[in-house]
Amino acid sequence: MATISLPQSPSLDSPQTLMMAPSSSSSTAPSSLTQDDLKKIAAYKAVEFVRSGMVVGLGTGSTARHAVDRIAELLDQGELRDIIGIPTSSTTHEQALALGIPLSDLDSHPVVDLAIDGADEVDPFLNLVKGRGGSLLREKMVEGACKEFVVIVDESKLVDYLGGSLLAMPVEVIKFCWKFSAERLRALFEYAGCTTRLRLSGDGKEGEPYVTDNGNYVVDLYFKREIGDLSAASDAILRLAGVVEHGMFLKMASTVIVAGKHGVRVINREGGR
Numbered sequence: 001m002a003t004i005s006l007p008q009s010p011s012l013d014s015p016q017t018l019m020m021a022p023s024s025s026s027s028t029a030p031s032s033l034t035q036d037d038l039k040k041i042a043a044y045k046a047v048e049f050v051r052s053g054m055v056v057g058l059g060t061g062s063t064a065r066h067a068v069d070r071i072a073e074l075l076d077q078g079e080l081r082d083i084i085g086i087p088t089s090s091t092t093h094e095q096a097l098a099l100g101i102p103l104s105d106l107d108s109h110p111v112v113d114l115a116i117d118g119a120d121e122v123d124p125f126l127n128l129v130k131g132r133g134g135s136l137l138r139e140k141m142v143e144g145a146c147k148e149f150v151v152i153v154d155e156s157k158l159v160d161y162l163g164g165s166l167l168a169m170p171v172e173v174i175k176f177c178w179k180f181s182a183e184r185l186r187a188l189f190e191y192a193g194c195t196t197r198l199r200l201s202g203d204g205k206e207g208e209p210y211v212t213d214n215g216n217y218v219v220d221l222y223f224k225r226e227i228g229d230l231s232a233a234s235d236a237i238l239r240l241a242g243v244v245e246h247g248m249f250l251k252m253a254s255t256v257i258v259a260g261k262h263g264v265r266v267i268n269r270e271g272g273r
């Protein structure tokens, strides 16, 4: 089985920090802000990028949920008009539908003006791990089709390198012989001390595999050491026949909004996507 070489410095473009200013919310009572408050601050900041008439990719997860709520609120208030939302999961679809946001899909709207979504990890080059919520495939399709991709995170999501949180790096695989796929994934990243685990539904205690919106399983990868060349890693994973998609989102984010106890940073990728 082929292994992947390990350059120590990532070859991707470095991002540019355009603004680092305390938001009014974060400067009022920083010490009392919860993680959810920070997620909401980042989400609200991202919605400032939305303009009337836009087709907007609606992300999935507890941070993106705040952005969807905020878009609906601004539509209700008449501050935004003629928005079409493209949900990245059945959960977000249900949320947006209940809030009255007009919805469509990539078949009808193949070009998305802007997408807003959370992330599980953000490295210094604005590469992401996504999909701990299980929606990586639809997220990658929608966010890959958008002109601008705004990522919203609280500061706990910042890592020195992808995999650095020691939490899961998800890979969506077909159900057929998933153990075979999991073993091939593990072997691919043996040099990085990779272990794999089939994701289970709920809190994992039921013992039932988690099934994605697309009817597939998720194998979570855990790394003890750096993956190294992310682009090579991505190609190698996608070459495995049982793999549908992985949760590394490389060079996709155009902007990352980071809410922390000391303020909000809006970081733009140098030269765009």
Ligand SMILES: O=C(CO)[C@H](O)[C@H](O)COP(=O)(O)O
Pocket: 059, 060, 061, 062, 063, 064, 117, 118, 119, 120, 129, 130, 131, 132, 133, 134, 135, 136, 139
């Ligand atoms: O990729 C995702 C779902 O597939 C989420 O955006 C990611 O897991 C972050 O979630 P949260 O905002 O709840 O921390």
